[in-house]
Amino acid sequence: MTDLGQLAPAAFELAGTSLYLQPTPAGAYYAVGNPDLNPERRLLLAMMSGASSRRPTIAELCQWTGQRTEQEALSVTYRAQERGWIEGFRQQQGPAPGPLEPIAARALLSLSSTGHGLLADAQGFCIASQGFDATASDFLAAVSADIASMHERHARYLADASGTATGAWALVDMAGNSRVGFWPLFVGDHRFVLALGGLPALNHPALVEMVWSLVARYGGK
Secondary structure, three states, X not given: OOOHHHHOOOOOOOOOOOOEEEEOHHHHHHHHOOOOXXXXXXXXXXXXXXXXXXXXXXXXXXXXXOOOOXXXXXXXXXXXXXXXOEEEEOOOOOOOOOOXXXXXXXXXXXXXXXXXXXXXXXXXXXXXXXXXXXXXXXXXXXXXXXXXXXXXXXXXXXXXXXXXXXXXXXXXXXXXXEEEEEEEEEEOOXXXXXXXXXXXXXXXXXXXXXXXXXXXXXOOO
């Protein structure tokens, strides 16, 4: 088997070391921000399928990306690296063990500038909430389910019309400023919505932990 570093030392410097690989916050969001699987999403989801990060072999990269040859698998890995979707650590990383609810609740505190956040499922059930009172949580969870359903029906047209594949929606004030933003998340056959008040901080490592926990629990279902 060809070592990643032997193929293109500069291009594959990160993946060719002995680092444990995992998605960055941007990579974690890309992995679940759209239900259409491509090789990059397969790679990122595979990195989050276990309890902790791994040091993949070339054979594993072929399996993770769904590619038949080493060259194709390495090209997918390189594109993900160049787009800032993967990173490596010298020690294994992974989400905290235990139920999803407390993991999501902790993550929500870091993902909003005001500490207001909510994670809901496709039926409008509130999995975790921070900063919102019970009434607001129930309302936003119900709205999240409606938004996710509408987004799924019209996502392709909206992407063509806006020229972007973003899946975010928002409740805005009279000046057009977002008061609460909604991000549909697609994990396996399941759909979730992340709702955040204030300014979102989706580049925070807490997003990786929350998405990883969702993928580990629901990615194969």
